[in-house]
Amino acid sequence: MARYEELAKDIRDQIANNTWRSGEKIPSVRMSCRNYNVSNSTVLQAYQLLESQGWITAKPQSGYFVTPRVDGVQSKPEETKEKKAINDRLFDFLKSSSAEGVVPFGSAFPDPALFPLPALTRNLASAGRKMTGASLIDNLPPGSESLRRQIAQRYLQQGITVSHQDIVITSGAMEALNLSLQAVTQAGDNVVIESPAFYGALQAIERLGLNPIEVEVCPENGLDIEQFSRVLESHDVKACWLMTTFQNPTGTSLSNEQKQEVVRIAAQHNAYIIEDDVYGDLYYSEVKPKPLKAFDKSDSVLLCGSYSKSLCPGYRVGWVVSTRFTDPIQKLQLMSTLSSSAPVQLGIAHFLTHESYDNHLRKLRKNLITRKEAFIEQLKRYFPQNIKILEPDGGYFIWVRFDPPFDSNTFYQQAIAEGISVASGDLFSENGSVDHAIRLNFSYELTEQKDEALRLLGKLAHRLNYL
Structure with missing residues (x-):
């Protein structure tokens, strides 16, 4: 390496x-x-x-200045750039976004005040008082029978034939997936x-040494079913990790017709589907x-x-529905986390038995609709006019797209420096196709402080949008 290259590397x-x-x-x-201690020409070459x-x-x-888009996070040239593994990038994002005092527009969880x-x-206390020593053993995999029955009953009410023995x-949900x-x-x-894709899918695939094949999700129309079909025809695909309702x-x-077609195509090619349905209860229409x-x-x-996402953030209770793989999943769970918390399982089952989960969901969905409308109104007020906003029919995320070459990672770094978290597009794809987009969480009440944070994000967006 020439001396001027060494100097350039030091400054970089x-x-x-x-x-x-x-x-x-x-x-x-x-x-x-x-x-x-180098010559004038060496420094000039480095600069x-x-x-x-x-x-x-x-x-x-005036001299030489750090490029405004850098601020310590500029994408390095291809010859020197080494992209972090998704686990490392996700860890950095979660750590900085969850710091005390940070405005949580990048959070994956809804506002706890909604629950x-x-x-x-x-109910947790009531269930705990009724626990016996045997309860701890009874709630090892596959888990609390009472809770599994409650889950199965809700699926049956939807017309989906599920037995508690299949759960x-x-x-x-992350362990389930x-x-x-x-x-x-x-x-x-x-x-x-x-x-x-949901970054948890990228993380799991990296950890398990699997080979990901990406299929495009159109923000307006959802999963590209034609591309999905072509991929399964041309590749030996073992599984598909999909979120077809309020995709994250x-x-x-x-639509129901599209979902039916996706299942048909996967079955035709003997590919399993891992279905992530954690937002299914957060719908804004009349029918789930x-x-x-x-x-x-x-x-x-x-x-x-x-x-x-719908009842108790932080309680960490999820489930898998499958007849064929119930036993293998239990064996894998016993070798990893052993089981979900027995007291928490019993507490949620007690709540579902003695409280009205459906009343809670109605209030929750009403609040989310109100907050979505207020958030989008201010988003349109503060952000550049050329952004594209997809108004979801459920969940609590808004996907905001800018015109390339907007750099969402630089935007995230500048926002977090101001104490505001956003989820940058590079967390959701390895191919760089959505590096110009961000995900925002609208579930929090738009207080004066959060409105000011959104206004500041708008200023940052205007600045980057025209660089």
Whole structure:
């Protein structure tokens, strides 16, 4: 490596580590000559290289400044860029976004104030008083029979034939999804995922050594079923991880006819479907959308659900519905987390028995609709006019798309520096196709503080939108 390249690398590392921040002036050519004991031409070559790579900008008669889009997080040139693994990127995002005082527009969880926490606490206490020593054993996999019966009954009310014996209680939806994926795949298998996809799917596939094949999700029309069919025809696909109701992050849903076609295509090619249906109860229409499992005639859909988004965030209670894989999933669970918390299972079962879950859901959905409308109104007021907003029919996410080359990761870094979290597009796809989009959580009441945070995001968006 030539000396000027070494110098350029040193300065690039300083910028990446925030020694020199966005818009700041870096040392002059003369000062760098003295500091690094190199010639004038060596420093000029290093600065010209950094400028060509987009790290610094020359201003006539003023010197060299860190490019505004960098601020320590600029995408490095391809020859030096090493993209972090999804686990590392996700860890960084979750850690910074959950810090105390951060405005949680990037949060994956709804506003806890929307949930009946006092009633849940009472029911948890009531169930705990009735627990015996045998209860701890009785609630090992597949889990509390009472809770499994409650879940099965709700599916039956939808016209979906499910027995409580087909249900395994898990520690949240993520465990349900991960165990299901493990049960039907081996390292090296091809797995279809959506693009953009819930980042938990990318994380699980990376961890299990699986080969992801992305199928596009159109923000207006949902999963591209024609592309889905072509992929299954041309590849030996073992499983498909799909969210066809209020998809995370776009919020899109498929119609019943489209869902039926997806199940048919997968069954035709002997591919299992891992169905993520955690937002199914958060619909805004009169009728609850049916899951893919409703159209499953060959027991090839493993339906995963949770109460984390609709009743009790933080309680970590989810489930898998499958007849064929009930035993393998239980065995995998016993080797990992052993079981979901017995007291929590009994507490939720007690709540479902003695309280009105449906009344709670009606209030929850009404609040989400009100907050969505208020959020979108301010979003349109503060953000650039050329953004594209998809108004979801359920859930609590808004997918916002900017015109390329808007850099959502730079936007996230600048927002978090202001104490505001957003979910940048690069968390949801490995191919860079949605790096110009962000996911926002609208479930929180738009207080004066949060409205001001949204206004500040709008200013940042305007600034990046025109760079």
